[in-house]
Amino acid sequence: RKEVEQDPGPFNVPEGATVAFNCTYSNSASQSFFWYRQDCRKEPKLLMSVYSSGNEDGRFTAQLNRASQYISLLIRDSKLSDSATYLCVVNPKTSYDKVIFGPGTSLSVIP
Amino acid sequence: EPEVTQTPSHQVTQMGQEVILRCVPISNHLYFYWYRQILGQKVEFLVSFYNNEISEKSEIFDDQFSVERPDGSNFTLKIRSTKLEDSAMYFCASTMRGASYGYTFGSGTRLTVV
Numbered sequence: 345r346k347e348v349e350q351d352p353g354p355f356n357v358p359e360g361a362t363v364a365f366n367c368t369y370s371n372s373a374s375q376s377f378f379w380y381r382q383d384c385r386k387e388p389k390l391l392m393s394v395y396s397s398g399n400e401d402g403r404f405t406a407q408l409n410r411a412s413q414y415i416s417l418l419i420r421d422s423k424l425s426d427s428a429t430y431l432c433v434v435n436p437k438t439s440y441d442k443v444i445f446g447p448g449t450s451l452s453v454i455p
Numbered sequence: 456e457p458e459v460t461q462t463p464s465h466q467v468t469q470m471g472q473e474v475i476l477r478c479v480p481i482s483n484h485l486y487f488y489w490y491r492q493i494l495g496q497k498v499e500f501l502v503s504f505y506n507n508e509i510s511e512k513s514e515i516f517d518d519q520f521s522v523e524r525p526d527g528s529n530f531t532l533k534i535r536s537t538k539l540e541d542s543a544m545y546f547c548a549s550t551m552r553g554a555s556y557g558y559t560f561g562s563g564t565r566l567t568v569v
Contacts, residue, residue, distance in 0.1 A: 376555040387546055388498060388559035431498065435554050441486065441510045443554050445498040 345370045348446035350432050356452045361422050365449050367415040367432030376435035377408055379417045381428040382448065388431055391417075422453045457481040461547050461561035467538055468568055476532045476564045478547030487530045488548040488558065489522065491515070498546070503554070504530065537568045 350367045357363050369377075377394035392399065394415055405418040409411040417434055432446035460479040468474050480487050497528040502512045502522055507555055509522065521533045530549075544565050548558035 348564045378557055382498075385544070386560075387562050389560070390557045393557055439505040441505065441554050442488070442513075443558070444500070445495045447492075 345423035347371065347444045348432055348434050350430075350446040350449045352447070352449065354450035354452060356454055357422055358454050359422060359424060361453075362418065362420050363422055363451060364378075364419075365417045365430050365432070365451075366410055366428075367417075367446055369413050369415070369434045369444075371434070371436045372410075372413060374413075374434045375437045376443075377406075378433040379404075379406055379415075380433055380445075381384070383428050388433075388445075391430070400418040412432050419444070419451075422451075424453050424455065427451055427453045457559070459547055459549055459559050459561035461545075461564050463564060465561065465565045466567070468566070470539060470568055471536050473533050474537055474566065476534075476545050476547075476566070478530045478532070479528055480530055480549030480559055481548065481551075481559060482528070484549035484551050484557075484559075486510075486550045486553050487524070488550075488554075489532045490546045490548060490560075491543040492546065492563075501532070501545075505553075519524045537566075539568050542566055542568045 372450045379391040380388040382408045394408045398407045403420045429448040429450045431448045435443045462477045487504040492498045502516045503510045506562045519535045544563045547561040
């Protein structure tokens, strides 16, 4: 099983739609979780950390289910500017000083 | 907003040549990293650096790779003898308190080995 897996996509959604991304991780001892976004040929940018109780930042909501080793990201009221690749990122407890990136899920928001 | 700066943005080199990729992390950050991304693939960890020494490295980071923080501001990645498969985007990242707190990435150096 791969360390971090994501829906491959691509997701093509109309403006204003709600879209959800899923991610699973293999190491049950993993301790920190993040969502990054990456625009084409650009660097990853931290979107939000994911906390055990779930957290929200404007139109973005992240959830963590440690029992199922599952992370999600929900985007409400999609904007054209949300078009990007969304990367699920995990800090495995076996290593404190690196993170593992998932392969990413591509999102295109269509007018 | 503080930035991680990488130079050059694009480097073309011949196979077998040495390259040095440069990074200036955010000034009050203490942890530094190199990641790479081969076109169309996921971002992969290369090496982490803290307190002037390597704290962790991946299998990719073999004897051909080295890192250095020569002057307290720059953080460099050297590839001694480049191979075609080293062609990738190389990202530098830094963070104040370690990998548990999210990274700031530089805009990357696209390395093309011909």
